[in-house]
Amino acid sequence: MRPIVEVAQQVNIDADDLELYGKYKAKLSMDLWKRVQDNPDGKLILVTAMNPTPSGEGKTLTSIGLSQALNHVGRKTIAALREPSLGPCMGMKGGATGSGQAQILPADEINLHFTGDIHAITAAHNLLAAMIDNHIFHGNTLQLNPKKIVWKRALDMNDRALRQIVVGMGEGNGAVREDGFMITTASEIMAILCLSENPEDLHDRLGRIIIGYNMDGHPVTARDINAVDAMTVLLKEALKPNLVQTIEGTPVIVHGGPFANIAHGCSSVLGTKMALKLADYVVTEAGFGADLGAEKFFDIKCRQAGLAPDAAVLVVTVKALKYNAGVKRDDLAKLDISAIKIGFANVKRHIENLKKFGVPVVVAINHFAQDWSEEVQLVQELCREIGVTAEISDVWEQGGAGGKKLAESLLTLLEDNPSNYKPLYDLEQPILQKVSTIVKEIYHGRDISLSPTAIKSLHMIEEQGFSHLPVCMAKTPYSFSDQPTLLGAPSNFVITISDLRLLAGAGFIVVITGNVLTMPGLPKVPAAEKMHLDENYHIQGLM
Known part of the structure; x- marks a missing residue:
C-alpha cells in the first residue's frame, strides 16, 4: 500500500x-x-x-x-x-x-x-430511540402514543432474535411496549447521511424524521423530541x-x-x-x-x-x-x-x-x-x-x-452514445401508480396486491401530504418478482405489498414486498465461524 x-x-x-x-x-x-x-x-x-x-x-x-x-x-x-x-x-x-x-x-x-461511520449512525439512531422512551417516562408532554411509535432500535449485525422485543420491563424502567431492531444499513439515518450534501442539509433531514404519532394521530418528529442537534454532533465526522x-x-x-x-x-x-x-x-x-x-x-x-x-x-x-x-x-x-x-x-x-x-x-x-x-x-x-x-x-x-x-x-x-438520462416515473404521480410503473416496467409483473396494513399505511402517507416522494422498493434480490425462487425472467406475476413506511427525512417511501425483513438473520454456518487471528495477529477468514 x-x-x-x-x-x-x-x-x-x-x-x-x-x-x-x-x-x-x-x-x-x-x-x-x-x-x-x-x-x-x-x-x-x-x-x-x-x-x-x-x-x-x-x-x-x-x-x-x-x-x-x-x-x-x-x-x-x-x-x-x-x-x-x-x-x-x-x-x-x-x-x-x-x-x-x-x-x-x-x-x-x-x-x-x-x-x-456505521457505528456513529448506529449511535445517532439509538440516541433518538432512547430520547423517545425518556420523553414518555418523564411525562410525555407531546402525548406520544406508545402503540404508534415507528422508530425502532438499530444494530450493525444480523440478529433475528431482535426483530420483535419488549422494552420497559421491570420496575422504574419506563413504559412497557413492543419494539424491535433493524440492521443499521436499513436505518433512515443511513439513508439521510448518504443523501445529505452538507451539514445543514443533514440537520434539516434529521429534523424531519417521523418517530411516531400522538394520541390524535398527528406525526411527531425528531425535532419535536429535541434530538436533532445531538444527533448531528454524533454524525459530524x-x-x-x-x-x-x-x-x-x-x-x-x-x-x-x-x-x-x-x-x-x-x-x-x-x-x-x-x-x-x-x-x-x-x-x-x-x-x-x-x-x-x-x-x-x-x-x-x-x-x-x-x-x-x-x-x-x-x-x-x-x-x-x-x-x-x-x-x-x-x-x-x-x-x-x-x-x-x-x-x-x-x-x-x-x-x-x-x-x-x-x-x-x-x-x-x-x-x-x-x-x-x-x-x-x-x-x-x-x-x-x-x-x-x-x-x-x-x-x-x-x-x-x-x-x-x-x-x-x-x-x-x-x-x-451520449446519455439521455431520465427517471422512470413522474414524482407527481400517485404513490400506487409509481409502484405499478416499477412493477410493470422493471419487474414485468402484472399487478400489485396490498395487505390491509399496507392500505392503512398508504392512506396515512397520502393524508400527510407525502404522495410526491419517490418510492424505494424493498424486495428479494434473487428474482424480478417478490419470490426468491422465481428465477430467470418471469412475467405476469402479482407483487404483494405488505406495508409502506414513510421516511420523511430521507425523502422517500419504502414499499415492503413479500416477506422482506429489515433485520436479517445469520445462516446456519455464519462466516464468523471461519475467522481468527493467526500467530502474527493477522486476520484470517474474513475475505
Whole structure:
C-alpha cells in the first residue's frame, strides 16, 4: 500500500484536506468540497448486475477493476463505493472489498470498523430511540402514543432474535411496549447521511424524521423530541467521505452503506459529487441486481442529487446465467449451452430496463477459471445480437490489465452514445401508480396486491401530504418478482405489498414486498465461524 497522502496527490488533494486515520485511510474535509465544488464534473459510470446468486457475482470486484483499468488506459479515475456492513461480513457474504487483484485496501479495516461511520449512525439512531422512551417516562408532554411509535432500535449485525422485543420491563424502567431492531444499513439515518450534501442539509433531514404519532394521530418528529442537534454532533465526522485505495493505488471514496434490497443501495451523494469534481471518470455501484440498486440509483439518488449518469456497466457471470436457468448449484460448473440461452433472458431484460433510463449499456462478463470458453463466447454472441457489447473482465486475476478491453469498450460507448438520462416515473404521480410503473416496467409483473396494513399505511402517507416522494422498493434480490425462487425472467406475476413506511427525512417511501425483513438473520454456518487471528495477529477468514 502507498501512503494515503500520495494516493490523494494523484487527484490534486492536498495533505491539508485530509484527516488521517493512520497511514492508509483518511477522511476528506468539508473545506475540500468548498474548494472543488465549482470544478466541471467528470463522467459518471454506474456498475450494476443481473439478478445474483446467493454468493454474489463480483459487482464490487468489477467496479474496482474497471476503475484500475481506466487508469491503465490513461483516464484519471476514482471509484465511489459503499462501506461494508458487519452484518453480512459476519453472516453469509464475508468481506465486501473485492478480492484478488481488484480489491480496496486496507481490506480488513474497511470490512470491520473502518473510520467508525456505521457505528456513529448506529449511535445517532439509538440516541433518538432512547430520547423517545425518556420523553414518555418523564411525562410525555407531546402525548406520544406508545402503540404508534415507528422508530425502532438499530444494530450493525444480523440478529433475528431482535426483530420483535419488549422494552420497559421491570420496575422504574419506563413504559412497557413492543419494539424491535433493524440492521443499521436499513436505518433512515443511513439513508439521510448518504443523501445529505452538507451539514445543514443533514440537520434539516434529521429534523424531519417521523418517530411516531400522538394520541390524535398527528406525526411527531425528531425535532419535536429535541434530538436533532445531538444527533448531528454524533454524525459530524461520519458525514465526511473516506479516501482509501485499490491494490494498484487507484483512489477510492468509500462512504455510506445502505442495502439495496431493504434500502436505497447507493453510496453517498457527497462522496460521489466530490469524486466527480476530482476525476475525469467516476465508477460507482448500486447494490444487488439492476432491478433494485440501479432503479433506486436512477429514481432516488440521481433525481434528488441532480446527478446525470453517463453509462451503465451490467455485470454478468456464466454461473449466474445457469443459476437463473434453474441449474442446481452442484451442476453450475458443468458445460451447459442450453442453460446459457435460457438464463440470458434475465440479462436481456436488465439491458432493456437500463435503456429505459436513457443510459447506454455495456456488459462485463466477470470471468472465473472454471468457466467454459464456449459458454463465455455464447454470452458475447447473444449480447451482440441485441446490439450490446460484452467484454470479458479478468480483473480478479490480472487487475486493471484484465479490464482493459472493458474500459476501452466503455470509452467508445461514452463517445458514440451520449446519455439521455431520465427517471422512470413522474414524482407527481400517485404513490400506487409509481409502484405499478416499477412493477410493470422493471419487474414485468402484472399487478400489485396490498395487505390491509399496507392500505392503512398508504392512506396515512397520502393524508400527510407525502404522495410526491419517490418510492424505494424493498424486495428479494434473487428474482424480478417478490419470490426468491422465481428465477430467470418471469412475467405476469402479482407483487404483494405488505406495508409502506414513510421516511420523511430521507425523502422517500419504502414499499415492503413479500416477506422482506429489515433485520436479517445469520445462516446456519455464519462466516464468523471461519475467522481468527493467526500467530502474527493477522486476520484470517474474513475475505
